[in-house]
Amino acid sequence: MKFFIDTANLNQIKEANELGILDGVTTNPSLMAKEGIKGYDAILNHYKAICEIVEGDISAEVLATDYDGIIAEGKVLAALHHNIVVKVPMIKDGIKAIKWFTDNGIKTNCTLVFSAGQAILAAKAGSTYLSPFIGRVDDSGWDGMLLIRQIANIFTAQGYKTQILAASIRNANHIIQCAEAGAHVITSPLEPILGLLKHPLTDIGLAKFMEDAGKM
Numbered sequence: 455m456k457f458f459i460d461t462a463n464l465n466q467i468k469e470a471n472e473l474g475i476l477d478g479v480t481t482n483p484s485l486m487a488k489e490g491i492k493g494y495d496a497i498l499n500h501y502k503a504i505c506e507i508v509e510g511d512i513s514a515e516v517l518a519t520d521y522d523g524i525i526a527e528g529k530v531l532a533a534l535h536h537n538i539v540v541k542v543p544m545i546k547d548g549i550k551a552i553k554w555f556t557d558n559g560i561k562t563n564c565t566l567v568f569s570a571g572q573a574i575l576a577a578k579a580g581s582t583y584l585s586p587f588i589g590r591v592d593d594s595g596w597d598g599m600l601l602i603r604q605i606a607n608i609f610t611a612q613g614y615k616t617q618i619l620a621a622s623i624r625n626a627n628h629i630i631q632c633a634e635a636g637a638h639v640i641t642s643p644l645e646p647i648l649g650l651l652k653h654p655l656t657d658i659g660l661a662k663f664m665e666d667a668g669k670m
Contacts, residue, residue: 455633458511458641460621462489462500466644467507473647478510480563480585480621480641482541483517498534505535513563513583513641515541524551532560539563539582544572549579556580563619568594573605577614583639588632589622598622599631606636626650 456477462485528540563583564576576584588598620632623642626649
């Protein structure tokens, strides 16, 4: 399973990359705004800066919601760097645009996926990735991990090549559950990724080793 980090913070991206386990980055307008990045040119330059840090797929989200606008903006984003993946919303014009991008060799990530039906449409259009938002599904009273398993079973049965990119990760256990459920990729803030390192028995064991080493 691939690990992407979901942020626009360059320091956090560098920290995750230095672990040696980072495969890519996802970000969005909200995360850009959180870092104080304003203006279209500033956003484009920030995507370039991310591409200089990470050698892997970088999802760059379109702001347009109409077909022509998505295509125009996606072309600009894809031209920034060969690792850019155009992030497109799960809407009617988004699916149409994903098919155009697929036919023209541009990688895509279909975002804001909340159902297996939406996942099937994204896969049929040829999306490289699709992003089910498991945390938000849980918030709505449904089971986000059940959705991942359902999509994984459908994709296996139908032979779809689209990769399931589990998003809206809230904690380290979400990452483990996604691996069990068949997600190809998770995208997570830095904290849940670092949370995978932690276990009280590891801390106790290390403290004991250090204590014994001090007696030598």
